[in-house]
Amino acid sequence: MHEIRTVAIVGxxxxxxxxxxxxxxxxxxxxxxxxxxxxxxxxxxxxxxNLRTEVELxxxxxxxxxxxxxxxxxxxxxxxxxxxxxxxxxAIVENQAAKQQMxxxxxxxxxxxxxxxxxxxxxxxxxxxxxxxxxxxxITHWFAPPHIVPLVEVVRGAQTSQETVDAVTxxxxxxxxxxxxxxxxxxxFVANRLQSALTAEMLxxxxxxYATAEDIDMATKASFGMRMPILGVVKKVDFAxxxxxxxxxxxGLYRSPPHRVNSETMDRLVAEGRLGVKSxxxxxxxxxxxxxxxxxxxxxxxxxxxxxLKQLGEL
Numbered sequence: 424m425h426e427i428r429t430v431a432i433v434g435x436x437x438x439x440x441x442x443x444x445x446x447x448x449x450x451x452x453x454x455x456x457x458x459x460x461x462x463x464x465x466x467x468x469x470x471x472x473n474l475r476t477e478v479e480l481x482x483x484x485x486x487x488x489x490x491x492x493x494x495x496x497x498x499x500x501x502x503x504x505x506x507x508x509x510x511x512x513x514a515i516v517e518n519q520a521a522k523q524q525m526x527x528x529x530x531x532x533x534x535x536x537x538x539x540x541x542x543x544x545x546x547x548x549x550x551x552x553x554x555x556x557x558x559x560x561x562i563t564h565w566f567a568p569p570h571i572v573p574l575v576e577v578v579r580g581a582q583t584s585q586e587t588v589d590a591v592t593x594x595x596x597x598x599x600x601x602x603x604x605x606x607x608x609x610x611x612f613v614a615n616r617l618q619s620a621l622t623a624e625m626l627x628x629x630x631x632x633y634a635t636a637e638d639i640d641m642a643t644k645a646s647f648g649m650r651m652p653i654l655g656v657v658k659k660v661d662f663a664x665x666x667x668x669x670x671x672x673x674x675g676l677y678r679s680p681p682h683r684v685n686s687e688t689m690d691r692l693v694a695e696g697r698l699g700v701k702s703x704x705x706x707x708x709x710x711x712x713x714x715x716x717x718x719x720x721x722x723x724x725x726x727x728x729x730x731x732l733k734q735l736g737e738l
Contacts, residue, residue, distance in 0.1 A: 427509040427538070427594045428452060433501065433525065434514035438542055440466035441569040442512055444473055447494040448483075448570070449598045454504040455497045463497040469715075470495065473570055476719060480726055505533045510594065512563060514542040523551050530554035538587055544615060547608050549580035557582035563591060563602075564612055568718075571725045573601040573738055576612045601738065617656065626686040636706040652732050 430446045432439045435457035443455045443466070457463050474491055477483035483491075498504050505511060511533060513525055522541060526548070529539050535556065540563040541548045554560055562578035569575075575595050579588050588604060595602040605612055611619060628634050634642070650659060660668045692698075692705060699705035700714050709717055732738045 431504045431508035431511045435466035439514040444570045453495045456504040526552040558584040575602045578605045629688045
């Protein structure tokens, strides 16, 4: 199997800095690349803050932050980042032209053995990326923040080799992740398609005034959301009874509304400049706290939930 010891992350933003942390914490040599030194410096600061949180929660020994950070080298030169990489993850902007150009560059500067992955959340890179190594190209779709959320969706293209899939899957398991393999490209993959269906129902309820944002979130967290970490959505049908769900599914009791391309509620929020955490207000008001402060508070809760689910054997 293809041995992976050096990992390169191209793009040091929201996902990229966290990806670098994942592999560095598992002992891999990591390179992190972006266009500007300022972006790389901010990425290092964010990684350091994440590590301090883990120390505070007792998940990382005091003093180990330094060794993790030392395993992450940064450069604005793509050639330096890729010259000895065994595995590269592209985590740049979701733009076809940009990704097409980046994969062309990666194919040129990486050794022939290097596996190339995209972190795209929806783009069919296999339809437009051209390299001399199509058997070593695939998608690894991570979820924010990658250093906390276990799932990684591994999506293979028509020419992706089984050896590549096996090598990347083994790497992800070694990195402490829960990979699932999607045998061919599907827009949205698995998790985002499920989330999209739920989001559509949430917006239907809001737009038509059936419930408030607070009540919808409480309905989610205090009912099926509480069961999901244990049962998922498929096993939940077994517990309810396949025959019973078949009857309710067939009679249209909870039939989804027709697909819509806009939401009056979201249109209003955007017009008011309420863009979510990044602007301090969205569906909810975040009390003037910075996005980083809100993110760290949420990260602590996610980490505690993840560790509890590990104790239960559910992760």
